[in-house]
Amino acid sequence: MATTHEIKVERRSDEGKGASRRLRRAGKIPAIVYGGELDPVNIQLDHEPVWLASQNDWFYSSILDLSLGGDIQKVLLRDIQRHPYKQLIMHLDFQRVNDKETLRTSVPLHFINEDVSPAGKSSEVVVTHELKEVTVECLPTDLPETIEVDLSELKLGDIIYLSNLKLPKGVEIPQLKLGKDHDDAVVIAKAGREEAADEAADGGEAAGEEK
Template sequence: MTDIFTLDAELRADLGKGASRRLRHANKVPAILYGEGKEPVSLTLAHNKVFRAQQEEAFYSSVLTLNVDGKPVECLIKDMQRHPFKQVIMHLDFMRINASHALRTNVPVHVINEEDFLKAGATVSRHITEIAISCLPKNLPEFITVDIKDLEIGQTLHLSDVVLPKGVTSDDLAKGEDHDLAVVTVNAAKVQSDDSDTEEEETTEE
């Protein structure tokens, strides 16, 4: 765990829209921490620290540590509200986790070995960018690698074809075969139509 995934947070009692505006003007981010059967608590974090951390893809699929008034709490980021056009984070939702309890979250998909298809003029269509998983916190992967080297033109790789890390299961596959989502499809190269050339020739003849 890198330092950027350990954030200092302060408890806050001043709630409401006005209080949140004052926090943002002071370069702070209002947040809430909930889960594990405990009462939600309202927090404040330094905007610059959060902004730096959220630039890393792994921030969204890693176990984070919040130092809440000096006491470490392990959690996941569950929601982030951003300003519609400014580079400002408006609010954060964190969910507590327990090392002995399975968690559910989404992790990004990284597709590898697509270069040969692209060189041949084929296209690679990515149907999903994240996979919903369940696992213990210690088994949480930063991403799921999807290797398409053995696919053929026209074939689709589904969730059931993805090799998940040890201790990780797919939430969708647990619902049944009807939820075996398409992940990646390799499409044949498009052949340009000669219609335009034919029409040009006909026009010339006329």
């Protein structure tokens, strides 16, 4: 079952770059909510609580309850614009979701038990996380905040693929419907010397391209 998080918002009437700059100076974030059968709505949010929320994985993959004066709209974050060097969120895009309609979105992968695995305990094995997130399809009520990848049994030579992931009920990876060629590696455990050889080969190819 998906976890929801409530975020309070206010409607905004002023538009344009000047209005957005004034909002940011006042500690607010300009944003928009769109999708569904309703018209797009311009809103504003307090920067500090949203900035704190943005430090968590759930902010990017969970159903969010936007509360506008007690009116709740269920949404997903679809875009976040950040300042190039300040700790400042410039703008947010939210998309409304319907509990009865399948959605497609990215969910972070949460790797557990690597340190107790045979591969994790060996200084001669390098474990690489090839993917940090995966695109899934499901109903909003089934959307997980993260997908756990248990590495407790991982050993030298093992490869964990997308098809090996244990998905919650009602959750699918649409990429797997395209065939075996799309069953990407998620985790690879290989010998450290092999990793060093691969890096050396990559470096050689890069040097050749520069000539």
